[in-house]
Amino acid sequence: MGNRSTKKSVDDEVKEALERKDEALAAAKIQVYLEEEKNVPLNIAITGETGSGKSTFVNAIRGVGDDDEEAAPTGVVETTMEATPYLHPNFTNVKLWDLPGVGTMNFTAAKYLKEVGLEKFDFFIIVSADRFRENDVKLAKEIQKMKKEFYFVCSKIDVDIENEKRKREFNEEKTLKQIRDNCTQGLQDQGFESPQVFLVSSRELHLYDFPLLVETLERELPDHKKNAFLLAMPNTSLEMIDRKKKAFKSKIKYLATLSAAVAGVPVPGLSVAVDLSLLVSVVTQYVFGFNLDIPSLKRLSNYTGVPYEELKEVIMSPLAATIITPDLLLRILVQTAGMALLMAVEEGSRFIPILGIPFSMVLSFTFTYKALNLVLDMLAEDAKRVLHKSCGVNG
Ligand SMILES: Nc1nc2c(ncn2[C@@H]2O[C@H](COP(=O)(O)OP(=O)(O)O)[C@@H](O)[C@H]2O)c(=O)[nH]1
Ligand SMILES: [Mg+2]
Incomplete structure (x- = not known):
């Protein structure tokens, strides 16, 4: 990936090509850039002791039910030392790796990491159901030594909350603080001064710290990996849906320029056909990213127990x-964009003398730009309504 085009150079290259009236080159540059963005590989390692909830977490993130065919098997004793990759159903460039617990292997942390292939992972999530132990800490320190990132997740928070609820003086905030302290203690005992732990329930990802975990990872990942990661995460907060929308939005100018460039190539009939298949693939990505495709909605129904018809x-x-x-x-x-098209014609005619490019190009640009923005807005609103309906998350 060494020669991956940077965003800046794409902008410059496209501009240069357009100035030289080489629309075909501009189109090619944009297509390469968009393809690269779509195929950014992301490998997430989930590790921790047997029974800590790794496989269940992997399934929850992928939105896959525990008894789905493509699910990571849960509640089973780990017998292999294989790291098993599970592809994200909508974004197969994103892989979640279900790693065996280091404790089951009788290995040192270093040998374990070598065995599972440390290098290929973008970051590690170390899962524990109660308190992090010596093995978790050894592993974290080894990961740190190898200059990779790791995050601590305390799992099965719903179980703790349920148990505490039986007590007379239940206070959720207090309980969460206790869990957090308890979870952190083991790490502090082993010399991590102020470790950040994320409290998560794989049964209800929208509660507790999962949305914060996503936000944190997104912030700390390298720029070219951020969007790939974000889009593959299940919708668990309204802000997350807005951030997905923003990620998609940042690509619209390229798509609009691409459709303009194609419109500038004087082959009658070509522009509409190319445009349309391009737009289909873009809008399909929106629907996938917002989990609004039929399989995603069915999985969500399965996960939350809200009937599919009600989500629909x-x-x-x-x-x-x-x-x-x-x-x-x-x-x-x-x-939906008929009005936008009319506006595009009108606004487009104002731009022509300034840009000195053919009207068909201006029209194509403006139409694609407006149409994609409209569609994106609509789908984001749907995603928010589905989130509200499925787990009561409100604005
Ligand atoms: N209630 C609840 N149960 C969980 C959660 N995560 C895992 N479990 C259960 O804990 C057991 C062990 O989980 P599993 O994912 O197989 O752990 P692994 O050995 O680390 O892969 C299974 O019975 C899961 O159903 C959770 O967040 N909430
Ligand atoms: Mg497992």
């Missing part, structure tokens, strides 16, 4: 919970 009921966009074909997309775009 709150969806307003005709592009969600369906299969997006070029015909459908064209129909919806004309319907």
Whole structure:
């Protein structure tokens, strides 16, 4: 990945190509950039003792039910030292690796990391159900030595909360603080001064610290990995949906420029066809990222127990919970963005003398720009309604 184009150089390259009236080159540059962005590999390692809840966490993040065919088996004794990769259902560039517990292997932490192939992982999540132990700490220190990042997750918080609720003086905040202190203690005993631990329930990812974990990882990942990571995470807060929307939005100018460049290539009929298949794949990515495709919604229904039909009921966009074909997309775009198209014509005609590029290009740019923004807004709103319906998260 050494020669990966940086964002800045893409902008410059495209601008240069357009100034030289080489629309085909501009289009090619943008296509390469968008392809690269779509295929950024992300490898997340989930490790911790047997029974700590690793496999369940892997499944929850992928939105896969524990008894789904493609699920990581849970509640089983670990017998191999294989790290097993589980692909994200909608973004197969993102892999979650279910690692065996270091304790089961009778290895040193260093040997363990060598065995599972430390190098390929972008970061490690070390899971514990109560208190981190010597093995977890040894592992963390070894990971640190190898200049990789790790995060501590205290799992099964719902179990602790349920148990505490039976007591007369239940106070959730106090209970969470106790769990946090207890979880942290083992790490402090082993010399981690102020470790950050995230309290998570794989049964209800939207509660406790999971949204904060996502936000933290997103912040700490290298720039070119941030979006790949974010889009593959399940929607667990309204802010997260807004951040996904922002991530998609940042690409729209490239897509609009691409459609303009294609429109500038004087092959009659080509522009519409290229545009449309491009738009179908882009909008499909939006639907995947917001978990609004039929399989994702079914998985969500399975995970939350809210019937699929009820989730579908709150969806307003005709592009969600369906299969997006070029015909459908064209129909919806004309319907929803028809007004935008008229505006595009009008605004476009104002730009022509300034830019000195063909009208067809301006029109294409403006239309794609507006249409994608409209569709994105609609889908983000649907995602928020589905989040509210499925787990009561409100604005
Ligand atoms: N209630 C609850 N149970 C969990 C949670 N995470 C895991 N479990 C249960 O804990 C047991 C061990 O989980 P598993 O994922 O197989 O642990 P692993 O050995 O680390 O992969 C299983 O019976 C899970 O159903 C959680 O967040 N909440
Ligand atoms: Mg397991």
